Amino acid sequence: xxxxxxxxxxxxxxxxxxxxLYIHVALSAAALGLAIAIALPTGVLLADKARATLLAIxxxxxxxxxPSLAVLALVMPILGTGFMPSLFALTLLALPPILINTxxxxxxxxxxxxxAARGMGMTRAQIMRQVxxxxxxxxxxxxxRTASVQVVSGAVLAAYIGGGGLGDFIxxxxxxxxxPQLLVGAIPATLLAIGADRLFGHLQRVMTPVGMRAx
Amino acid sequence: MIExxxxxxxxxxxxxxxxxxxxxxxxxxxxxxxxxxxxxGKTTTMRVINRMxxxxxxxxxxxxxxxxxxxxxxxxxxxxxxIQHVGLFPHWTIAENIATVPKLLQWNQxxxxxxxxxxxxxxxxxxxxxxxxxxxxxxxxxxxxxGVARALAADPPVMLMDEPFGAIDPITRARLQAEFLRILxxxxxxxxxxxxxxxxxxxxxxRIAILRDGALVQYDTPEAILAHPADAFVESFVxxxxxxxxxxxxxxxxxxxxxGSPSPPHxxxxxxxxxxxLAMMFSAGVDALTVTGDGGAPxxxxxxxxIRERTRATDP
Amino acid sequence: xxxxxxxxDQVLTALAEHIVISFTSLAIAFALSLAIGIWAARSDxxxxxxxxxxxxxxxxxxxxxxxxxxxxxxxGKANAIICMVAFSLMIMIRNVATGLRxxxxxxxxAARGMGMRAGEILARIELPLALPVIxxxxxxxxVTVISVAVVAAYINAGGxxxxxxxxxxxxxxPKIWVGALTACALAVAADLGLAxxxxxxRRRTA
Numbered sequence: 001x002x003x004x005x006x007x008x009x010x011x012x013x014x015x016x017x018x019x020x021l022y023i024h025v026a027l028s029a030a031a032l033g034l035a036i037a038i039a040l041p042t043g044v045l046l047a048d049k050a051r052a053t054l055l056a057i058x059x060x061x062x063x064x065x066x067p068s069l070a071v072l073a074l075v076m077p078i079l080g081t082g083f084m085p086s087l088f089a090l091t092l093l094a095l096p097p098i099l100i101n102t103x104x105x106x107x108x109x110x111x112x113x114x115x116a117a118r119g120m121g122m123t124r125a126q127i128m129r130q131v132x133x134x135x136x137x138x139x140x141x142x143x144x145r146t147a148s149v150q151v152v153s154g155a156v157l158a159a160y161i162g163g164g165g166l167g168d169f170i171x172x173x174x175x176x177x178x179x180p181q182l183l184v185g186a187i188p189a190t191l192l193a194i195g196a197d198r199l200f201g202h203l204q205r206v207m208t209p210v211g212m213r214a215x
Numbered sequence: 216m217i218e219x220x221x222x223x224x225x226x227x228x229x230x231x232x233x234x235x236x237x238x239x240x241x242x243x244x245x246x247x248x249x250x251x252x253x254x255x256g257k258t259t260t261m262r263v264i265n266r267m268x269x270x271x272x273x274x275x276x277x278x279x280x281x282x283x284x285x286x287x288x289x290x291x292x293x294x295x296x297x298i299q300h301v302g303l304f305p306h307w308t309i310a311e312n313i314a315t316v317p318k319l320l321q322w323n324q325x326x327x328x329x330x331x332x333x334x335x336x337x338x339x340x341x342x343x344x345x346x347x348x349x350x351x352x353x354x355x356x357x358x359x360x361x362g363v364a365r366a367l368a369a370d371p372p373v374m375l376m377d378e379p380f381g382a383i384d385p386i387t388r389a390r391l392q393a394e395f396l397r398i399l400x401x402x403x404x405x406x407x408x409x410x411x412x413x414x415x416x417x418x419x420x421x422r423i424a425i426l427r428d429g430a431l432v433q434y435d436t437p438e439a440i441l442a443h444p445a446d447a448f449v450e451s452f453v454x455x456x457x458x459x460x461x462x463x464x465x466x467x468x469x470x471x472x473x474x475g476s477p478s479p480p481h482x483x484x485x486x487x488x489x490x491x492x493l494a495m496m497f498s499a500g501v502d503a504l505t506v507t508g509d510g511g512a513p514x515x516x517x518x519x520x521x522i523r524e525r526t527r528a529t530d531p
Numbered sequence: 532x533x534x535x536x537x538x539x540d541q542v543l544t545a546l547a548e549h550i551v552i553s554f555t556s557l558a559i560a561f562a563l564s565l566a567i568g569i570w571a572a573r574s575d576x577x578x579x580x581x582x583x584x585x586x587x588x589x590x591x592x593x594x595x596x597x598x599x600x601x602x603x604x605x606x607g608k609a610n611a612i613i614c615m616v617a618f619s620l621m622i623m624i625r626n627v628a629t630g631l632r633x634x635x636x637x638x639x640x641a642a643r644g645m646g647m648r649a650g651e652i653l654a655r656i657e658l659p660l661a662l663p664v665i666x667x668x669x670x671x672x673x674v675t676v677i678s679v680a681v682v683a684a685y686i687n688a689g690g691x692x693x694x695x696x697x698x699x700x701x702x703x704x705p706k707i708w709v710g711a712l713t714a715c716a717l718a719v720a721a722d723l724g725l726a727x728x729x730x731x732x733r734r735r736t737a
Contacts, residue, residue: 061722062719065674065719065721066715067678067681067682067715068593069681069711069714070681070710070711070715071715073695073698073699073711074707074708076699076707077704077708112298113302113305115267115298116296116301116303117302117315119265119298119375120291120315120316120319120366121291121294121316122288122315131304135305153591153593153595156592156593156595157594157682160696160699167594170594170598174598174606179602182598182601185595185598186594186595186596186598187595189592189594189595190590190591190599193590193592194590194591209305209306209307210306210349211305211307211308211350211351
């Protein structure tokens with residue numbers, strides 16, 4: 001059975017497998033972390049500027065339509081191959097969903113709530129930190145969840161620009177028409193993506209303030 | 216006390232100022248109701264007091280200090296603010312909502328907790344039951360009670376209320392108005408209350424400021440406005456039933472006559488108002504009622520002609 | 532670019548291939564999702580079940596999905612199309628079902644009261660009113676499918692990806708530029724076009 005052969009392959013080449021797995025996770029986690037670190041504060045800073053927000057959302061929407069492999073490939077002539085260029089490209093891919101969700105979520109906060117907070121004497125920073133961000137968190141986290149799946153998926157493609165990761169087994173498997181190797185890449189990658197979706201889905205629920213959870 | 220001097224505010228893209236050289240003095244400890252048709256500038260005026268809106272000209276002094284020279288954030292922390300849709304924070308418990316300003320002022324935990332319970336009692340909601348609930352579990356009336364409690368939390372000398380009972384059904388609204396008046400009786404606060412409902416204004420206000428197109432038309436006690444409306448606009452604004460509204464401000468014992476005999480079959484308490492007495496007379500088809508005092512004992516009588524005499528006595 | 536001027540026919544062929552497999556997948560997915568979507572709009576259980584299954588499919592990384600299909604269907608266009616259809620199904624079923632469910636009950640009631648038959652109501656009332664939401668889903672599916680098609684070049688499905696992969700393995704930058712940028716332009720253009728259609732539909736049924 002193919003799956004058994006795939007398993008045997010892993011057992012025979014543990015260093016290669018776990019090395020690739022490690023790079024895959026590292027690449028994904030780093031790209032996601034960077035994207036959050038850039039997109040979230042940007043969304044917060046743009047919160048009061050309607051036109052800038054609209055521009056950012058439009059740009060992010062265009063970014064979201066770009067094919068992942070095209071973005072990865074475009075990075076190569078400029079930055080070369082390897083881990084860092086892959087990280088750069090993957091971060092770019094993860095930015096749009098997080099930025100769009102952050103901006104939209106903040107824009108949808110009940111204006112009466114913000115008016116009451118302002119009228120009671122909260123500073124702008126206090127309103128953002130204590131009222132707007134917590135209330136917007138569920139939607140922001142939905143964006144992070146989407147981005148996480150996109151990043152794990154994109155990291156598979158990073159194999160094409162020398163980024164390493166589980167994609168290497170898939171490309172090697174296709175080149176040599178070796179099915180077991182193919183599965184060694186494909187199945188763990190799939191499991192990682194599903195795992196990321198589950199993890200962030202759970203985190204999304206955790207990050208939803210108790211007073212706002214679906215009963 | 217609040218002094219508004221020559222206040223002017225025009226919003227960009229509008230044809231005329233929202234507030235047009237408005238001057239008004241609200242004595243300390245009074246409830247001043249700002250009322251008028253849509254667009255008369257009442258909400259704008261209120262929002263200048265806590266600097267949610269910046270005026271184009273004129274000045275507003277709260278307790279002698281010009282609001283424009285005071286840091287807006289500390290100004291607002293010293294003024295209670297209640298809006299129509301309350302704006303409770305859904306992610307905080309009722310206790311945390313009420314504790315908002317005390318926390319900003321960095322009170323200690325124990326003091327905050329005690330204050331929260333005190334305020335929940337004051338607005339008629341049992342602390343143990345409501346303290347840890349969330350806004351979405353409350354009805355509209357309960358939410359607004361919490362809104363009032365939240366505004367009173369740091370015990371501000373001034374309170375601004377923008378149509379606070381506007382989004383509530385009429386039955387609950389009447390109850391909340393009565394409760395708020397009861398709460399106010401024990402406190403010494405200067406209150407600016409915005410509404411578009413003349414009955415609410417008459418009920419809640421020590422003084423009413425009628426505004427139209429950004430200008431002050433009349434500023435006086437409810438009785439005076441009902442008795443002597445300044446012009447045709449005010450006359451139609453307070454309603455064609457203003458005679459009845461005036462009568463409703465008087466109590467039955469203001470027109471009390473000796474009981475005599477035989478005592479009329481229908482009775483009314485001495486502390487009811489004259490309009491309710493008239494209503495009872497009409498529905499029973501009589502022109503006299505027995506007036507009862509504490510405990511239901513008859514203390515006198517009330518007649519239709521007596522009511523007429525009494526109201527004529529207060530005419531110009 | 533010199534290379535582009537000399538090889539524009541190659542680019543056009545790749546572009547045409549790309550559009551053909553994308554369009555084919557979308558057409559199949561659209562038909563399937565209409566059928567399943569209508570069923571899911573009527574039945575809560577089907578709605579939840581189909582959402583769960585297609586949601587799961589959507590999470591699978593593109594290259595992994597294509598790879599997993601190789602032992603079953605081999606390489607080539609068929610493989611790519613199956614993958615693209617699978618990805619499109621989630622969004623499209625969800626949007627067809629949601630769009631239909633959002634048609635106000637009074638409207639359907641009025642139609643039935645006037646003597647329209649179920650099939651007529653579906654075709655002349657429900658679907659037209661659900662169209663904006665359906666097109667919104669089609670928009671996301673289109674962008675997804677174009678993206679998958681780029682990768683599918685690696686398993687001999689043709690398309691603009693061939694230029695990219697050739698450029699990478701020969702370290703020839705112009706091919707990468709042309710392939711990648713054309714793919715991006717195609718995706719953006721398709722998204723924009725469908726966005727305009729969606730906006731026009733929303734205004735019409737508002």
